[in-house]
Amino acid sequence: MPKRQKEKQYQSAREHRANQSLRSNPSSSIHNQHATRPLPFDCCALTLTPYSTPVCTADGIIFDVASITPYLMKHKVDPVTGRSMTSRDLIMLQMDKDESTGVWQCPVLNKSFTNRTKIVAIKQPGSNEANVYSYEAYHELNVKAKNNLDLISGLKFRKEDVIVLQDPEDEAHCKLRDIANFKHTKQLREDERVRQDASAMKDEKGVSGNVRHSVTASRIMEKLDREKRKRTKAAEEEAKKLLKASDDGDVSSSKSTVPAMTIYTDELLSAITLTSGKASGSLTSTAMIITRENTAREATQDEIIKSQCEQLRRLKKKGTIRMFTNLGAMDVEIHCDIVPMTAMNFMLLAEKGEYDGSKFHRSIPNFMIQGGKRAKEKGDTGGEGSSYWGKPFQDEFDDRLTHTGAGQFSMANSGPATNGRQFFITYKSCAHLNRKHSVFGKVIRGIEVLQRMEQIPTNKDSDRPLETVKIESMEILDNPVSEALELERERILKRKVEKKELGMERSGSSDVKSASTKPVIESATTKTNADDHDNVAAPIAIGKYLKPASMKESKKKSVVPDKEVEAEVVIKSRLPPPPKKTTFGNFSGW
Numbered sequence: 001m002p003k004r005q006k007e008k009q010y011q012s013a014r015e016h017r018a019n020q021s022l023r024s025n026p027s028s029s030i031h032n033q034h035a036t037r038p039l040p041f042d043c044c045a046l047t048l049t050p051y052s053t054p055v056c057t058a059d060g061i062i063f064d065v066a067s068i069t070p071y072l073m074k075h076k077v078d079p080v081t082g083r084s085m086t087s088r089d090l091i092m093l094q095m096d097k098d099e100s101t102g103v104w105q106c107p108v109l110n111k112s113f114t115n116r117t118k119i120v121a122i123k124q125p126g127s128n129e130a131n132v133y134s135y136e137a138y139h140e141l142n143v144k145a146k147n148n149l150d151l152i153s154g155l156k157f158r159k160e161d162v163i164v165l166q167d168p169e170d171e172a173h174c175k176l177r178d179i180a181n182f183k184h185t186k187q188l189r190e191d192e193r194v195r196q197d198a199s200a201m202k203d204e205k206g207v208s209g210n211v212r213h214s215v216t217a218s219r220i221m222e223k224l225d226r227e228k229r230k231r232t233k234a235a236e237e238e239a240k241k242l243l244k245a246s247d248d249g250d251v252s253s254s255k256s257t258v259p260a261m262t263i264y265t266d267e268l269l270s271a272i273t274l275t276s277g278k279a280s281g282s283l284t285s286t287a288m289i290i291t292r293e294n295t296a297r298e299a300t301q302d303e304i305i306k307s308q309c310e311q312l313r314r315l316k317k318k319g320t321i322r323m324f325t326n327l328g329a330m331d332v333e334i335h336c337d338i339v340p341m342t343a344m345n346f347m348l349l350a351e352k353g354e355y356d357g358s359k360f361h362r363s364i365p366n367f368m369i370q371g372g373k374r375a376k377e378k379g380d381t382g383g384e385g386s387s388y389w390g391k392p393f394q395d396e397f398d399d400r401l402t403h404t405g406a407g408q409f410s411m412a413n414s415g416p417a418t419n420g421r422q423f424f425i426t427y428k429s430c431a432h433l434n435r436k437h438s439v440f441g442k443v444i445r446g447i448e449v450l451q452r453m454e455q456i457p458t459n460k461d462s463d464r465p466l467e468t469v470k471i472e473s474m475e476i477l478d479n480p481v482s483e484a485l486e487l488e489r490e491r492i493l494k495r496k497v498e499k500k501e502l503g504m505e506r507s508g509s510s511d512v513k514s515a516s517t518k519p520v521i522e523s524a525t526t527k528t529n530a531d532d533h534d535n536v537a538a539p540i541a542i543g544k545y546l547k548p549a550s551m552k553e554s555k556k557k558s559v560v561p562d563k564e565v566e567a568e569v570v571i572k573s574r575l576p577p578p579p580k581k582t583t584f585g586n587f588s589g590w
Helices: 013-024 064-076 137-145 171-176 183-202 216-247 278-284 303-317 340-352 447-455 482-515 520-531 548-556 563-570
Strands: 053-054 063-064 091-094 119-123 130-132 162-166 318-326 327-333 358-363 368-371 407-409 422-428 439-445 471-478
Touching: 053 064, 053 162, 091 119, 119 137, 130 137, 183 216, 303 340, 303 482, 318 340, 327 340, 327 447, 340 439, 340 471, 340 482, 358 447, 368 447, 439 447
Parallel strands: 091 130
Antiparallel strands: 053 063, 053 091, 119 130, 119 162, 318 327, 318 471, 327 439, 358 368, 368 422, 407 422, 407 439
């Protein structure tokens, strides 16, 4: 009998070759025969994201009920196997979760479920629910004990009621849970391949279309293309508007409320004064002209609009508009003192006649009616349009303005800071819209017109009214916006006058100061240059504090200096005098 060997702390050459062959040959590995991309136990097989309300099929595939239900209503097939299935075939899973970690666990053993745990579900007789346990608990307390009672409910079950949710050792079950074998993922890959082949055939704009993108990259590229087309379309529309305005010669048709004069930041109502940065730039850059004073920079359009809105807020006045529709007239109170920017946008558009002829294109009973699109007769093809300033503006929320009751005017948007010109009127309270849409007005007279709008039948698919409901015209009864704009213009003009007077005072005082403290060398130099026939100019940059040679020659020629010159020589500048004995003169001889 051979002698027993001790435990080795190394691998022999034969063992090393055997392990290397297992690593290099995937077909020889038992583990690799199973799923290459197994679905994690806590993820839905449709969305591939963690589920919150799990349900499963008879095959043990787990879904989230919020995701699988709409899919089954639309396609009526199992997204994993492709077989026909309805929502009645789903089994609701009763699973236990650890409150401290948020991980699903076995309710009997309190062991967390991992991707290597064998898990079973026991369907309750007479219902469509199942309790989930680890296979260890089921095997020890039911199989070995020959107990056919559920461990939680105590109801008797059959062997056919046991559903395997996860078994890493079962090759067939692992292949079924393989993400690469899911029917809906295969369909997505096939659709993507067809789309890529079609784009390769087109080969638009000289760009090679045979580049194959992933699903995520394809969605990103499509989104970028949509945004690019949207920007191009907006630029074309803006160019058409500018061309039309130039042809008509109407300068006032510009959407900007910026006056013709130049406005600077120190003339606005905001307390922040932003400078042009020329002083600091000239201090550190030799390419800029030397500037010793910080001047305010020119204000942007957004800063001017904010200053005008602040002026409107300080007026503390409400606006009133009478809206004439084909069903009657309504008086609307506009909250200019609370949401000035939204109110200014609406009233300026109404004053300009932008809402005349526009239709209410969406009406939902017990909710709201939406309108404000640009009428087709006002433009070429009509459309949603933008704000008065030609771009979206920020939301304005206030706890005093909520979607409470019928007749509340609020801005329609597609997300934060996307307000334009469309608005909606509430039929009833809509508390879920608070702090999502800016409320800017309410109906104070003519609420029966709104009730007649609600009674008009609509299309079930698009919610468009079957009868025409449109705004015929708008009449402004109280307009604090025009008053605020005029006050702001007068205030800016007054501020410009004050700045001009202050600048004149500063320039006058600086001239007196420079005349009283003028260095004597400069005056002596100019006198010497005036008397000199050769017109030798004294250096004023490098070496300007050294005595030039022309001054020495003039002193030698004049034996009896003038008293005024002597007095000037005594009253020299505060700078230290140059050295008495020097052989340099200026730098021209270097």
